[in-house]
Amino acid sequence: MSTQVPDQTDDESSASEAETAPAAQQRRMEKKRQRAAEAEETRQTEEAEAALAETETYHLKVFRYDPEIEGKKEPRFDDFHVPYHKGMTVLDALMYARDTYDSSLTFRHSCRQAICGSDAMFVNGRQRLCCKTQLSDLEEPVRIEPLPHQEVVKDLVVDMEHFYDQMEAVEPYFQTNDLPEGELEEQRQSRENREKVKMSTRCIWCGACMSSCNIAAGDNQYLGPAAINKAYRFTMDEREGEDMKQHRLEILEQEHGVWRCQTQFSCTNVCPKDIPLTEHIQELKREAVKSNLKFW
Amino acid sequence: MSQSYNRGLIEDFGRWREFSAGMWAWVFHKFTGWVLVGYLFTHIAVLSTALQSPEAYTTTIQSLESLLVVRILEVGLLSVAVFHILNGVRLLFIDLGVGLESQDKSFYASLVLTGAIAIASVPTFLAGVFG
Ligand code: HEM
Ligand code: SF4
Ligand code: FES
Numbered sequence: 001m002s003t004q005v006p007d008q009t010d011d012e013s014s015a016s017e018a019e020t021a022p023a024a025q026q027r028r029m030e031k032k033r034q035r036a037a038e039a040e041e042t043r044q045t046e047e048a049e050a051a052l053a054e055t056e057t058y059h060l061k062v063f064r065y066d067p068e069i070e071g072k073k074e075p076r077f078d079d080f081h082v083p084y085h086k087g088m089t090v091l092d093a094l095m096y097a098r099d100t101y102d103s104s105l106t107f108r109h110s111c112r113q114a115i116c117g118s119d120a121m122f123v124n125g126r127q128r129l130c131c132k133t134q135l136s137d138l139e140e141p142v143r144i145e146p147l148p149h150q151e152v153v154k155d156l157v158v159d160m161e162h163f164y165d166q167m168e169a170v171e172p173y174f175q176t177n178d179l180p181e182g183e184l185e186e187q188r189q190s191r192e193n194r195e196k197v198k199m200s201t202r203c204i205w206c207g208a209c210m211s212s213c214n215i216a217a218g219d220n221q222y223l224g225p226a227a228i229n230k231a232y233r234f235t236m237d238e239r240e241g242e243d244m245k246q247h248r249l250e251i252l253e254q255e256h257g258v259w260r261c262q263t264q265f266s267c268t269n270v271c272p273k274d275i276p277l278t279e280h281i282q283e284l285k286r287e288a289v290k291s292n293l294k295f296w
Numbered sequence: 297m298s299q300s301y302n303r304g305l306i307e308d309f310g311r312w313r314e315f316s317a318g319m320w321a322w323v324f325h326k327f328t329g330w331v332l333v334g335y336l337f338t339h340i341a342v343l344s345t346a347l348q349s350p351e352a353y354t355t356t357i358q359s360l361e362s363l364l365v366v367r368i369l370e371v372g373l374l375s376v377a378v379f380h381i382l383n384g385v386r387l388l389f390i391d392l393g394v395g396l397e398s399q400d401k402s403f404y405a406s407l408v409l410t411g412a413i414a415i416a417s418v419p420t421f422l423a424g425v426f427g
Contacts, residue, residue, distance in 0.1 A: 125314035214319070263390050265318030265399055278318075279396045286393065 056084040059141040091130035107156035117204030127208035129272035147211040170231040178241030200233040202273040209267035221256040225267035225277040232280040253288040317400035328380040375414040382406035
């Protein structure tokens with residue numbers, strides 16, 4: 001601004017009559033421009049405010065907790081009013097709240113397209129993937145909490161260690177001693193077999209299913225739906241061979257394996273990848289029975 | 297992570313309003329199963345009065361059946377048994393991998409059928425108690 005305003009005293013003392021006219025003119029123009037800029041600025045802020053008042057906002061109630069800061073140790077809920085735009089997801093709203101209102105709001109996210117599995121949360125009483133949940137599908141206020149049955153580290157971040165341990169416990173990788181003849185020969189899977197395991201391969205390790213399962217909540221050693229589904233993916237893979245199938249069933253039919261499932265369907269209801277978890281668990285139960293009972 | 301906040305188990309049943317069909321089916325099945333076990337003991341207690349004398353048994357049964365509460369409890373017992381059997385059959389189908397996609401509908405069907413049978417039984421169970 002200062003560079004635009006000419007030095008008045010300097011102008012008046014040194015300028016001649018002939019020179020004063022354009023200088024005064026210039027000054028008036030300068031003032032006018034300045035006023036116009038100011039008016040434009042107020043108009044813009046007013047418009048923005050009006051727009052904000054006009055646009056729909058969504059009311060979020062977000063769980064907050066931080067054990068490392070005195071005064072945040074007591075869990076509480078914070079309210080955020082986030083301006084809505086068409087197609088806005090719960091994750092978008094959380095990011096807006098964090099970027100605009102409170103940069104200390106902590107939650108995991110990465111891909112924003114239901115691939116990485118990092119933003120499963122408890123939204124309006126249900127485990128949901130925030131980036132896959134439209135705000136318009138939810139009733140207000142939208143209550144966002146960390147996944148139940150996992151320890152809360154901070155705000156919406158839970159400790160996933162136990163979930164990962166259970167996933168590891170079922171040996172979630174392809175293994176076989178049924179190797180093809182030639183060294184460079186491919187291990188081909190039939191189309192039918194691929195079709196059978198197709199849904200089970202879609203898991204993104206979000207932990208929603210485990211969190212929704214009240215058996216897993218009561219029995220910490222229970223493998224849980226995701227791990228059993230992972231085991232299904234390999235148990236049903238014909239390329240692994242009979243020996244490996246037996247080995248996998250031995251893991252699954254342990255005390256805290258498939259038999260803990262009480263067919264409540266909670267996991268199947270919440271899985272963001274629509275994996276028929278209960279169906280897979282039930283099928284493995286039958287496989288376990290079949291491999292142990294031989295009447296023929 | 298110096299310490300973490302565990303919200304505990306108790307919240308689970310505090311969330312009963314959010315339970316889905318499958319969860320309710322489970323809760324009701326456990327409940328009705330244990331009510332049936334409880335009834336089994338009552339049933340044995342009443343029947344064993346016949347060990348004293350046929351008359352003792354007759355008077356016990358007569359005095360029990362003259363009470364309105366007992367008649368109402370009988371309707372309740374029937375409902376509990378019917379639900380347990382219907383949902384039990386539903387669970388057997390689920391174990392066989394049949395109709396898993398309509399597990400919620402089969403639960404509602406069990407409920408409706410139980411209700412209908414319980415209502416239909418009311419005249420039989422309450423007959424004579426007001427006389
Ligand atoms: C035709 C009659 C019946 C059928 C079809 C039936 C079916 C079932 C089934 C399938 C289950 C397993 C539920 C699960 O998978 O979690 C079950 C559980 C149970 N039933 Fe029955 N049942 C019948 C009669 C009875 C009777 C007469 C009693 C009582 C004396 C009873 C007491 C129980 C109990 C206590 C449980 C729960 C066990 C547990 O905690 O897992 N049932 N029933
Ligand atoms: S099975 Fe579904 S709910 Fe469970 S971890 Fe995998 S994607 Fe998430
Ligand atoms: S952010 Fe990756 S799954 Fe939602």
